[in-house]
Amino acid sequence: MLHLDRLSVSLPDTGPIFAPVSLVVQPGQVATVMGPSGVGKSTLLDAIGGHLAPGCRVHGDVRLGERSLLSLPAERRRIGLLFQDALLFPHLSVGDNLAFGLPARVKGRAARRTAVEVALAQAGLAGFHDRDPATLSGGQKVRAALMRTLLAEPRAVLLDEPFARLDAGLRADIRAFTFDHARQMGIPVLLVTHDAEDAQAAAGPVVELLAAEQFPSGFRR
Numbered sequence: 001m002l003h004l005d006r007l008s009v010s011l012p013d014t015g016p017i018f019a020p021v022s023l024v025v026q027p028g029q030v031a032t033v034m035g036p037s038g039v040g041k042s043t044l045l046d047a048i049g050g051h052l053a054p055g056c057r058v059h060g061d062v063r064l065g066e067r068s069l070l071s072l073p074a075e076r077r078r079i080g081l082l083f084q085d086a087l088l089f090p091h092l093s094v095g096d097n098l099a100f101g102l103p104a105r106v107k108g109r110a111a112r113r114t115a116v117e118v119a120l121a122q123a124g125l126a127g128f129h130d131r132d133p134a135t136l137s138g139g140q141k142v143r144a145a146l147m148r149t150l151l152a153e154p155r156a157v158l159l160d161e162p163f164a165r166l167d168a169g170l171r172a173d174i175r176a177f178t179f180d181h182a183r184q185m186g187i188p189v190l191l192v193t194h195d196a197e198d199a200q201a202a203a204g205p206v207v208e209l210l211a212a213e214q215f216p217s218g219f220r221r
C-alpha cells in the first residue's frame with residue numbers, strides 16, 4: 001500500500017506549493033493525480049521517488065507498507081518511474097535498455113538475456129533486442145520503457161503522463177497494456193494525467209492537486 005499523508009512540497013524559495021494531499025493506493029490499484037498545469041504534479045512524484053532538487057522540502061509523509069520513505073535515498077525506495085519524455089536511453093539498444101532495469105540478482109549473461117527476451121515478447125517487441133530506440137514508434141517506446149521499469153521489480157510505479165504523446169486510438173491500447181501489467185504485478189500505481197479518460201480507465205481513486213494559495217491559511221510550517 002502506498003500512503004500519501006498530508007503530503008506537500010516547498011521549493012527552495014517558497015512555502016508549500018500545493019495543498020496537502022492524502023491518498024491510499026492499494027496493491028494492484030491505479031490512482032490518478034490531476035490538477036492544473038504548474039500546480040506541482042511532477043514535483044509530487046519527485047517527492048515520492050526521492051528526486052527533488054536540493055533545497056526542496058517535503059511536508060507530511062510518504063509510506064510504502066508501514067515504512068516511511070522520506071529518510072531513504074531514491075535508490076533504496078524501489079519506486080519505478082515512467083515519464084512522457086526521455087523514455088529510453090538513446091545510446092543503448094532496446095534490449096540493453098531493458099537489461100538496465102534488471103536487478104543484480106539476475107546473474108549471468110544468458111539469464112539476463114532470457115529475462116529481457118521474455119519481457120520484449122510480453123510487450124509485443126520480440127526481435128527488437130538490437131534495435132536503436134530512435135527507430136521505435138511512440139507506442140513501442142512506451143511499452144519498452146514500461147518493461148524496463150517493471151523488470152526492476154519496483155514496489156510502486158509512478159506514471160507521469162506517459163501516454164500524452166500518443167494519438168487517441170493508440171493511447172487506449174497502450175494505457176490498457178500499462179495498467180494490466182502494473183496490476184498483474186500487484187503493486188500500487190500513481191498516474192499523473194490531464195486526461196479524464198485516463199483517470200476513468202485507471203478506475204482507482206482520483207485526487208485533484210490544488211495550489212497552496214487556494215488552501216486556507218495556517219498551512220505553512
Ligand SMILES: Nc1ncnc2c1ncn2[C@@H]1O[C@H](COP(=O)(O)OP(=O)(O)OP(=O)(O)O)[C@@H](O)[C@H]1O
Binds near residue numbers: 036037044053
Ligand atoms: N527545482 C525547482 N526549482 C524551482 N522551481 C521548481 C523546481 N521544480 C519545479 N518547480 C516549479 O514548481 C511548479 C510545479 O511544477 P511541476 O512541473 O511539478 O507542475 P505540474 O503540475 O507537473 O505541471 P504540468 O502539468 O505543466 O506538467 C512550477 O511552477 C515549476 O516551475
